[in-house]
Amino acid sequence: MNAVQRLPLPGEPYRTNAVEISLNAAVLSIDHDAPCFLTVPRQNDVKNGIALPSGPFVPSDHMTLDNGLRSWVLEQTGVELGYLEQLYTFGDQPLPNLPGHNDKHIISLGYMALTRAKPDDAAEGRHWLGAYDFLPWEDWRDGKPEILAQQIEPHLRDGLTSGSYQTNAGEHRGERLERLRIAFGLDGAAWDEERVLERYELLQDAGLLADPNGGSPVAPARKGALSLTAAAMSFAHRRILASALGRLRAKIKYRPVLFELMAGEFTLFELQRTVEAILGSRLHKQNFRRLVESGGLVDPTTDIRTHTGGRPAKLFRFRREVLLERPAPGVRVRAGLAA
Amino acid sequence: MNAVQRLPLPGEPYRTNAVEISLNAAVLSIDHDAPCFLTVPRQNDVKNGIALPSGPFVPSDHMTLDNGLRSWVLEQTGVELGYLEQLYTFGDQPLPNLPGHNDKHIISLGYMALTRAKPDDAAEGRHWLGAYDFLPWEDWRDGKPEILAQQIEPHLRDGLTSGSYQTNAGEHRGERLERLRIAFGLDGAAWDEERVLERYELLQDAGLLADPNGGSPVAPARKGALSLTAAAMSFAHRRILASALGRLRAKIKYRPVLFELMAGEFTLFELQRTVEAILGSRLHKQNFRRLVESGGLVDPTTDIRTHTGGRPAKLFRFRREVLLERPAPGVRVRAGLAA
DNA sequence: TCAAAAGTGTTATCCTTACACCCATGT
């Protein structure tokens, strides 16, 4: 084995390896106790659908990938992003059925951004949609979602035994079953709220998701496709949304990114509702308060919020010093904190 | 604000946004209680240096990004990768001083792979180098590394007060100091072993790292550049190495990736030494054993290892069932488990 | 007055941490 790195020669035309980078942002916020994401109308489609703010990386215009993304979001939605985090780079296959684009290989870079929705958003044409309208199986705040037991679980098991799904790169049936068990908490395994992307991809592979662009290259839409209230967004963008939600669910536990979604001052209950919205599960009130207060994550202010629906509440703010004190400051919600 | 997505028109030549993807792998293993990574000789350099296995993504040859990377690693080192994980996508600036390549914008995709070194590697031209030869400040197993107190900390503080570093995008001095404190555990803050990439980038920004390619576009190499035993690898590749180590340190705590680095059967002490090598710190023996055994991560076998240097040890193997039982199975080493 | 949320207090339990101590082997 001659371990010599092969680099393209200087004379070699580099267009052979040329690809285009597509920058895509899942801009998240919390609105009325629901995780929302920013959308733009998508016109290049069969139907009139929606999309995440996105655009190509233009090396000559954009200093960095991050900057490129920020400028697309600004241009398309008017939102100037604060917290921004790269998620994953998907090497999408060229879309086979988009005429005139067959030769273009697009690499999709997904980002998660965190902001706060503003009151004038709708008036100024900024549209937020609920993440759980697109991923309804992820919201367990009112108990196990019906769509899971009634539609998803039976179809997944069906697909596995009847063999109508496409085996991925020679994956054994047993391995597939184990992945399903872990991802969806079947057969007594625990539901791990962080595995949002895994669940999304398994559903897509199983053909349970309808693609507004008309058919997936991987698996044909089955008759059993889930009926979602809102499905007019491409696979690629829904996958990025799923990545973002999963990342956020994981990250709030060990980094104080939660406060990017909060106003400067907030009540502990508002904070709890935000965490619950993100995790898609209910938390135990008293213990949550203790956790947050004793964890040094917040500082009380002298301000009071009235009209809470009950007794007026003390307002708190994020306590930055915690960054220096603790290695992994976050809302350390473990499984047992469930209400 | 007209929120309409701008896509390139079908007729528009897509070469304007064309970039090349460079796939780069930090292939990690543990050898003699040291975290090692696989290298290839690099010949396109001023000096004869080394590099991570890497190559361009060729859309026509490679089905997916992952496959592209796997095939480059196989071609360049003969290693067939198992566990593979994407790290981060860096939008490198075009190198200003590589003649003939000025117009090529390269996006670097970093990967982490986990394997086990084999006895015949050296004989077959596969070279493993110690990660801590490149990141010596990360190894605290024999106490705080001298390079930190003697070279790094004074230089970082110097650079901050004398103002000889380049401020990043209008970053305030105070913010910079806070980042340094958090990353390097200055002024009583705890050393967070996971912040490997942050530390690497701060050192590079401060001009403390020498680039074998001759000068960084960001900061000129200062006279105070650290003297490392091995520095003949590019900034880009060292950054990927740092990302990989940081990711691995974080990941072993909540996913059983550790066992990708172990033989099928192992003693608990070998497992501990591996964790210590990765984290760069010592752990408490008895508690580590309890943690691992009671955590259901391993199963005892009937086999015994002799010649351990002491009493013969029971051999264990990874217990796969843990994946179904616990949402985040890993070696949950907290700060307090230090020896 | 009552619902809803704020807020306090108190347990039992488990996990973590830090000890002390004995066992079996190779040199």
Added chain:
DNA sequence: ACATGGGTGTAAGGATAACACTTTTGA
């Protein structure tokens, strides 16, 4: 014999989870 690693037991302290209960507002 003794160094080295293997392996067990246990007790203190802290964090967690599950209680019960009082307070203060708006409708």
